[in-house]
Amino acid sequence: MTPFEYLKKTEKKRMDDLFAWLRFASVSARSEYKKELIACAKWTRNHLSAIGFKSKVYPTAGHPIVYAEYLVDKKLPTVLYYGHYDVQPVEPLNLWKSKPFEPEVRSGYIYARGAVDDKGQTFAQIKGIEAVLKATGTLPVNVKMVIEGEEETHPSHLPAFLKKNKKMLRADVVVVSDTAQFSKTHPAVTFGLRGIAAVEVFVKGPNRDLHSGSFGGAVANPVTVLCNMVAQLHDKNGRVAIPGFYSGVKPPNKWMKTQFKKLPFSEAAYKRSVGVKALGGEKGFTPFERTWARPTCEINGITGGYQGEGHKTIIPSLASCKITMRLVPGQDPHDICNKIEKYLKKIAPPSVELKISKQGGARAVVVPTDSPWLDAARAAIKKGFGKEPVFMMEGGSIPIVNDFKQTLGLDTLLIGFAQNDDNTHSPNERFRIIDFERGCKTAAALPEALATVK
Amino acid sequence: MTPFEYLKKTEKKRMDDLFAWLRFASVSARSEYKKELIACAKWTRNHLSAIGFKSKVYPTAGHPIVYAEYLVDKKLPTVLYYGHYDVQPVEPLNLWKSKPFEPEVRSGYIYARGAVDDKGQTFAQIKGIEAVLKATGTLPVNVKMVIEGEEETHPSHLPAFLKKNKKMLRADVVVVSDTAQFSKTHPAVTFGLRGIAAVEVFVKGPNRDLHSGSFGGAVANPVTVLCNMVAQLHDKNGRVAIPGFYSGVKPPNKWMKTQFKKLPFSEAAYKRSVGVKALGGEKGFTPFERTWARPTCEINGITGGYQGEGHKTIIPSLASCKITMRLVPGQDPHDICNKIEKYLKKIAPPSVELKISKQGGARAVVVPTDSPWLDAARAAIKKGFGKEPVFMMEGGSIPIVNDFKQTLGLDTLLIGFAQNDDNTHSPNERFRIIDFERGCKTAAALPEALATVK
Numbered sequence: 001m002t003p004f005e006y007l008k009k010t011e012k013k014r015m016d017d018l019f020a021w022l023r024f025a026s027v028s029a030r031s032e033y034k035k036e037l038i039a040c041a042k043w044t045r046n047h048l049s050a051i052g053f054k055s056k057v058y059p060t061a062g063h064p065i066v067y068a069e070y071l072v073d074k075k076l077p078t079v080l081y082y083g084h085y086d087v088q089p090v091e092p093l094n095l096w097k098s099k100p101f102e103p104e105v106r107s108g109y110i111y112a113r114g115a116v117d118d119k120g121q122t123f124a125q126i127k128g129i130e131a132v133l134k135a136t137g138t139l140p141v142n143v144k145m146v147i148e149g150e151e152e153t154h155p156s157h158l159p160a161f162l163k164k165n166k167k168m169l170r171a172d173v174v175v176v177s178d179t180a181q182f183s184k185t186h187p188a189v190t191f192g193l194r195g196i197a198a199v200e201v202f203v204k205g206p207n208r209d210l211h212s213g214s215f216g217g218a219v220a221n222p223v224t225v226l227c228n229m230v231a232q233l234h235d236k237n238g239r240v241a242i243p244g245f246y247s248g249v250k251p252p253n254k255w256m257k258t259q260f261k262k263l264p265f266s267e268a269a270y271k272r273s274v275g276v277k278a279l280g281g282e283k284g285f286t287p288f289e290r291t292w293a294r295p296t297c298e299i300n301g302i303t304g305g306y307q308g309e310g311h312k313t314i315i316p317s318l319a320s321c322k323i324t325m326r327l328v329p330g331q332d333p334h335d336i337c338n339k340i341e342k343y344l345k346k347i348a349p350p351s352v353e354l355k356i357s358k359q360g361g362a363r364a365v366v367v368p369t370d371s372p373w374l375d376a377a378r379a380a381i382k383k384g385f386g387k388e389p390v391f392m393m394e395g396g397s398i399p400i401v402n403d404f405k406q407t408l409g410l411d412t413l414l415i416g417f418a419q420n421d422d423n424t425h426s427p428n429e430r431f432r433i434i435d436f437e438r439g440c441k442t443a444a445a446l447p448e449a450l451a452t453v454k
Numbered sequence: 455m456t457p458f459e460y461l462k463k464t465e466k467k468r469m470d471d472l473f474a475w476l477r478f479a480s481v482s483a484r485s486e487y488k489k490e491l492i493a494c495a496k497w498t499r500n501h502l503s504a505i506g507f508k509s510k511v512y513p514t515a516g517h518p519i520v521y522a523e524y525l526v527d528k529k530l531p532t533v534l535y536y537g538h539y540d541v542q543p544v545e546p547l548n549l550w551k552s553k554p555f556e557p558e559v560r561s562g563y564i565y566a567r568g569a570v571d572d573k574g575q576t577f578a579q580i581k582g583i584e585a586v587l588k589a590t591g592t593l594p595v596n597v598k599m600v601i602e603g604e605e606e607t608h609p610s611h612l613p614a615f616l617k618k619n620k621k622m623l624r625a626d627v628v629v630v631s632d633t634a635q636f637s638k639t640h641p642a643v644t645f646g647l648r649g650i651a652a653v654e655v656f657v658k659g660p661n662r663d664l665h666s667g668s669f670g671g672a673v674a675n676p677v678t679v680l681c682n683m684v685a686q687l688h689d690k691n692g693r694v695a696i697p698g699f700y701s702g703v704k705p706p707n708k709w710m711k712t713q714f715k716k717l718p719f720s721e722a723a724y725k726r727s728v729g730v731k732a733l734g735g736e737k738g739f740t741p742f743e744r745t746w747a748r749p750t751c752e753i754n755g756i757t758g759g760y761q762g763e764g765h766k767t768i769i770p771s772l773a774s775c776k777i778t779m780r781l782v783p784g785q786d787p788h789d790i791c792n793k794i795e796k797y798l799k800k801i802a803p804p805s806v807e808l809k810i811s812k813q814g815g816a817r818a819v820v821v822p823t824d825s826p827w828l829d830a831a832r833a834a835i836k837k838g839f840g841k842e843p844v845f846m847m848e849g850g851s852i853p854i855v856n857d858f859k860q861t862l863g864l865d866t867l868l869i870g871f872a873q874n875d876d877n878t879h880s881p882n883e884r885f886r887i888i889d890f891e892r893g894c895k896t897a898a899a900l901p902e903a904l905a906t907v908k
Contacts, residue, residue, distance in 0.1 A: 194667060198765050207729025212752045213648060213850025216780050217744035218724075220734025223753040223775070224688065230678060231685035270672075275661025278804035280674025290671035298666045299677040300768050305755030306776060311652050311813070313778050313850075314754050321677070322760060324767050326670050350732035359765070396667025396767075 003131035003444040007437075010131075014440070015110075017047065018123050021085070022103040022112040028063055028086035028153040037063045037149050040085050044147055051130045053145070060157035063149030067168070070133070070143045078142040079450055080171035080410065081129075082400065083122025083178065084151035087114035088425045095427035109430040116431035117424045121177035121417050122147060124436055128443020140451035144171055151178075151400070158400060162407040173373050173450065174404045177439065179416030182263060182392050187385040187438070189377045190414035192366030192393040193401055194292070195327035197336040198359040201226065201344060202320045203352050209305070209314040219315055220351030223304040226319040232347055233297050233323075233340075237283040240297045240325075242343045248330030252285075252293040255369040259391040260288040292393035296326045297340075324361075326395060333361035362402040366393070367411040376449035377413045383449075384442025415442065457585035457898040461891075464585075468894070469564075471501065472577045475539070476557045476566040482517055482540035482607040491517045491603050494539050498601055505584045507599070514611035517603030521622070524587070524597045532596040533904055534625035534864065535583075536854065537576025537632065538605035541568035542879045549881035563884040570885035571878045575631035575871050576601060578890055582897020594905035598625055605632075605854070612854060616861040627827050627904065628858045631893065633870030636717060636846050641839040641892070643831040644868035646746070646820030646847040647855055649781035651790040652813040655680070655798060656774045657806050663759070663768040673769055674805030677758040680773040686801055687751050687777075687794075691737040694751045694779075696797045702784030706739075706747040709823040713845040714742040746847035750780045751794075778815075780849060787815035816856040820847070821865040830903035831867045837903075838896025869896065 007014070024040035027033040041057050041064040048055040053068035063086060071078075090100040090113050098104040103112035110120065132139055146169070150156040162169060182188040205222035206215070235241045252260070270287065271279060281290040290296075304319030306312035325336055337358035348354040367374055374391065381389040394414070401412045417439035423429045461468070478494035481487040495511050495518040502509040502522040509522035517540060525532075544554040544567050552558040554567035564574065586593055600623070604610040616623060636642040659676035660669070689695045706714070724741065725733060735744040744750075758773030760766035779790055791812035802808040821828055828845065835843040848868070855866045871893035877883045 196667075196767070200765075205730060210728060211850060212750075212754060212778060213650070213780060213848070215728065215745060216750040216752050216849060217735045217739075217748055218733050218741040219728055219730060220732075221752050223756045224684060227681035227684035227753070227756070230681035234678065274664060274669065274673055276659060276673060276805055277807070278674075279672050280803070280805040281671045285671075287672040291669060294671055296666075296670040298670050298675050298767075298769055299681070299759065300666060300766055301759030301761045301770065302677045302681070302773065303757055303761045305753065307755045307757045311654075311776055311778060312754055313650070313752075315752055316755065319756065322765055324666060324765060326667060349734070351730055351734040353731070394667070395670060396665060 001135045003128070003135040004441060006131040006135040007127070007440050007444060014127050018110070018120065019103045021119050021123060022114050023101055025101045026086045026114070026149065027089050028150050029089055034063070037086060041066050041149055044085055048126065048145065051126070052133055058161065060161065062153070062155070062157050065149065065158060065161055066147040068145040070139055072139050072142050076141050077173070077450055077453055078144060078171040079447065080169060080174045081125050081143065081145040082174055082176045082404070083125065083147045084118045084149065085122070085147050086149040086152050087117070087119070088152050090427070092427065097428055105433070108433050110433060110436065111428060111430045113429050115429050116418045116422045117429065118151065118178045120431040120436055121439060124417055124439030125175065125177050125443045127440045128446065131440070131444040132447050139447055141447045143447070144169060156400070159403045159407065162403055166408060169408055171408065171410060174410045174412040175446065176401065176412055176414050177417055179394065179414045180418040180420050180422070181416055182390050184419055186263070187381050187387060187389040188392045188416065189374060189381065189389050190392055190394050190416060191369070191374055192292070193364060193397055194295070194395050195331065195333060195362045195364035195402070196397045197325045197327055197333035197361035199323050199337055199340055200320060200357040200359065201229070201323060202318065202355040202357070203348070204318055204355070205352050206315060206317050209317050212313040212315050215315055220349060221315050222319040222352050223316055225349060225352050226302070226304065226321060229344055229347055230299060230321065238281050240295065242297070242340050244339050245295065245336065249295060249328055250330060252289050253369055256293060260286060263288060263390055263392065291395040293328060295328050295331060298324055298326070300324055327361070328364045329366050331364065333363060362397055362399060363406070365401050365405045365412065367413065371411065372453045373411060373413055373450070376453050377415055377446070380442050380446035380449040381415065383445035385438045417442070455589045457582070457589040458895060460585040460589040461581070461894050461898060468581050472564070472574065473557045475573050475577060476568055477555055479555045480540045480568070480603065481543050482604050483543055488517070491540060495520050495603055498539055502580070502599065505580070506587055512615065514615065516607070516609070516611050519603065519612060519615055520601040522599040524593055526593050526596050530595050531627070531904055531907055532598060532625040533901070534623060534628045535579055535597065535599040536628055536630045537579065537601045538572045538603065539576070539601050540603040540606050541571070541573070542606050544881070546881065551882055559887070562887050564887060564890065565882060565884045567883050569883050570872045570876045571883065572605065572632045574885040574890055575893060578871055578893030579629065579631050579897045581894045582900065585894070585898040586901050593901055595901045597901070598623060610854070613857045613861065616857055620862060623862055625862070625864060628864045628866040629900065630855065630866055630868050631871055633848065633868045634872040634874050634876070635870055635889070636844050638873055640717070641835050641841060641843040642846045642870065643828060643835065643843050644846055644848050644870060645823070645828055647818060647851055648746070648749070648849050649785065649787060649816045649818035649856070650851050651779045651781055651787035651815035653777050653791055653794055654774065654811040654813065655777060656772065656809040656811070657802070658772055658809070659806050660769060660771050663771050666767040666769050669769055674803060675769050676773040676806050677770055679803060679806050680756070680758065680775060683798055683801055684753060684775065692735050694749065696751070696794050698793050699749065699790065703749060703782055704784060706743050707823055710747060711743070714740060717742060717844055717846065745849040747782060749782050749785060752778055752780070754778055781815070782818045783820050785818065787817060816851055816853060817860070819855050819859045819866065821867065825865065826907045827865060827867055827904070830907055831869055831900070834896050834900035834903040835869065837899035839892045871896070
């Protein structure tokens, strides 16, 4: 019996098991669900134990972490799987067609809170591994698995858990199924995420709002000063003008460019979807390169002076703005915060006082594009989906992936089975059954593909 | 008996009369004081009639206007005096040392609401004219007087009154005592006010706040765009960069420069008072020139994106700012609004939608610096204060002065007897008795000085 045959044979049972897991109302953000989370963690541990894992629930100051391992041979590669059993709150309940914790199948979809984020996707990985184990009697890699209960709340105790259990968690690569495919027709490997650095800038002018008639012309306006400084954050080509900002940043390499070019992209549709008449950004790069492989500097908010109805004729005393910069490999968030601070201090005129609050951030994480892990992920998806995946990146940050890199030194393969219209975090969360099944197959093919790497 | 001797003789009676006027709680902004305002208007009319004026109360949809005239000879110049009998609200009452409508003398000051703004100052003018009339039996000019009850509230019905009674109000010059002296050691003639033009600028980017990770780099950020546009409102020398903004604007002339140079100015003290380490503004001009005789473009408020605690990683959908421009002679507010609109539309990138709300404004008013009226005012103040006045301007706008110019075609002499520390609009409003007395003397000397003009 092959793993795929095992999956075929156990289709009904697998769905029943998933439904049992989905029935736990494991809403991590709400303390009234604490018992549900504990019960859910125990169920997860028991389920993994039944498959053959050595499994344990680790209590934390918050919700427990489930850790499981199936170690075969030290010489084999070790794969660390990550997932989370907690889910988002369900409100507003009246918008749900079926109850969020009573899973229901409609038109080829499983509807439930957690169906795809992340119980369904994690379950696909578990069931794929189970299929290999049951069909072949062993695994071609060592498997370690961390399933946390605090991904949808703050703070998560997982980063501390990683630091405390470095030895136990030693591995060669991390696999996470908590993202989306590129589209319904394009399964994908996500091989990188941008990092982030945040600062807040405060410009203080006069010691109070001044009458703009009496003082206008002699006292610098901090809003105008701040706007001038913000205007100097980019050059005419949309490039960030902070000295040293691009130090260590490499342009997208040939392989990346080739992958991105394979992705269907309609500029007209993209513009329509966000409601703009023209795109912006750095000259000389495509939209995918701009959002995935190039760093940015964005003003997330600005404020200063009078904002109510009508006019108030003042020179405001204060102006401020919030800035986040998306980072790519080669950039360190603290270094970037220092560089923007130095630059802003240099360009600020003596007529204002400048205060910059540096709030750090996270580095970008990218699996090296020549990494054999990527090829292994590709091969597994090809088997699972019957189709070559595309290689894509994500412009945002997933904090825990950064922790895997920083704390454990591991690259992460983001093999997402979701679709962008699965209503993640919204009412009527769902998981396409065909994606779940292809996900299970991909997961069943993945260990063998990863085994060839070392 | 000279007018000054008459003033000396009637000192006690004059103070009693002023106190009687101050006892009316003529708070125009509060409807519960409506009867007080009517009574106050009647008292004003009766007082002017008793002096010898032909006087009448004109009802309006709001509070009544008192009009009085003493016409001597058509060949003589006609002076239109303006003042207001209404006062600001008195709250917070607990901060007053004596009751606001029970005038009290303490340490050389009269304390009461309206003591200086504007009953006290208007009374100085009335009593000066009375002194001339009683001492000489006539007046060397024709006098018309408008005392309104809606200066401290909105709307005032005076502009409509001016339009409706152009013939009755025909005159050669307007005299207003509703401003401050330059300082306790420098009585002043204020010979001009800046105008104002207002716009609000809205920059629309994407149709919703976008995730700055997923979209950052490909979609233009409307806050950044707005900042870029604001940064282009001034050049490196602090000059407004809107094309055509300075068309028709003349630099301060030699006479103005000379007057301003006579004014004591400590840059260190000025910076200390507003709490800045360096001044700003247009290069090549002094602070007085910048705030009085040069137009400006100030951002009174800016807003866009997230402004709460912490960070929200978005590309905001919207950014906007409120702009007022202070105008000098030669600039028309509507033309200026059109010019900034045209310029902003030209420099806005195609990645955003721009909407500009033009809110008009008021022209600047300046008495021509070679006007003989100015010299007459100077001569009267010299007699009243025993000291040469300085000639100053005011950077803000006093709307009614603009109406005198636009509707009646008249220049206004602002002969203020107040001090900047008289607590105008605040608790413990006061009027220095010595300033009141010098004001009365100035007012007694003014008709004769003005009579020499024509």
